[in-house]
Amino acid sequence: MEYIYAALLLHNAGKDVTDENVTAVLKAAGVAVEDARVKALVAALEDVNIEEAISKAAVAPVAAAAPAAAAPAAAAPAAAEEEKEEEKKEEEEESGMAGLGALFG
Numbered sequence: 001m002e003y004i005y006a007a008l009l010l011h012n013a014g015k016d017v018t019d020e021n022v023t024a025v026l027k028a029a030g031v032a033v034e035d036a037r038v039k040a041l042v043a044a045l046e047d048v049n050i051e052e053a054i055s056k057a058a059v060a061p062v063a064a065a066a067p068a069a070a071a072p073a074a075a076a077p078a079a080a081e082e083e084k085e086e087e088k089k090e091e092e093e094e095s096g097m098a099g100l101g102a103l104f105g
Contacts, residue, residue, distance in 0.1 A: 002031050003041045011050045017042060 006025040026033045
């Protein structure tokens with residue numbers, strides 16, 4: 001994650017995401033730098049529009065969080081409804097078993 005953070009920091013500062021710049025940021029943060037990981041990151045981000053990727057990533061969690069926020073308020077009625085359905089299923093199973101038991105009685 002540190003490598004990605006370094007690239008985002010460079011992008012936010014208006015600097016180019018290069019091997020040298022990523023390495024410098026990581027070293028300044030006290031991270032043991034692996035050259036292969038730096039090169040892989042820079043190569044992977046070469047054709048990526050970072051602004052577009054950030055905007056798409058920022059929209060997705062907000063859309064997913066809205067239903068989750070509403071869930072606790074709706075959870076109690078939903079749980080009660082599930083219990084009723086479960087009780088009905090159990091009753092049906094018991095009545096069905098009694099019918100089968102009568103056959104072998």
